[in-house]
Amino acid sequence: MNQTDTLAALASGLLDGGIRVVDCSAPLGPDTPLLKLPPEIADDTPQIEIHQISRYGDRGPFWAWNWLKLGEHSGTHYDAPHHWVTGKDYPDGSVDTINPQKFMAPANVIDCSAQAAEDNDFLLTKQGVQDWEAEHGEIKAGEWVLMRTDWDQYNHDEDKFLNTDENGPHTPGPSADCIEYLMEKNALGWGSQCIGTDAGLAASFELPFPAHNLLHKANRYGLASLTNLKELPAKGAIVVTAPLKIVNGTGSPVRVLALVPGA
Ligand SMILES: O=C(O)C(=O)c1ccccc1S
């Protein structure tokens, strides 16, 4: 099948429902959970604001529109290499300079939902990824690896989503050797259903924030606050992850869509 036939097959699959489009993004608004860092070391992203300019009224009789106060790393969002000091020097490391060919790619979905429910600090390790590959097939270069934890079930409640106690936030994520392994395989990036690509306790790891550190050191990408990964197969989905083209942007809210073989 040539590329023209492939695209024609995709078009007909999209139109007849043979290929489903799954929305992997959370609603974006004032109730969107945002990361809270220790105030003694960092400032946080301010709460999202949506301000009405007009709504078919005397300030705009036929139209409605708003203006937004919105952080780059809000809600379901994309992390570019410039987001972390280890990726700061890549000429194609901001959302407006990344090659758009990277905004559509196959996805590997590793289901850790049972482990995350059992232990909110669960870490997916290199061994865990290799065990998954033995069952589902190898992760190939240029593909996303998405950690399914079903943590999106808490996305409506910031306290539950951040799950913080006196010892810090308790949310699942990857170990350093997990990300090291994925970078050795030249994976495109790593995605999480939690507030960020790292586990909640990642600040205290031997290598702090290993997902951010190692992904962006390798000029690779992150996705955070993903939803509906339970709707995706372990292999076979293609995800669309185009960030806003924010000038010199370190990241962006993103509408992640997954193309999934129909029922
Ligand atoms: O990329 C993020 O939104 C994120 O998770 C983060 C941002 C800044 C500092 C630490 C972290 S852990």
Ligand SMILES: [Mn+2]
């Ligand atoms: Mn981020």
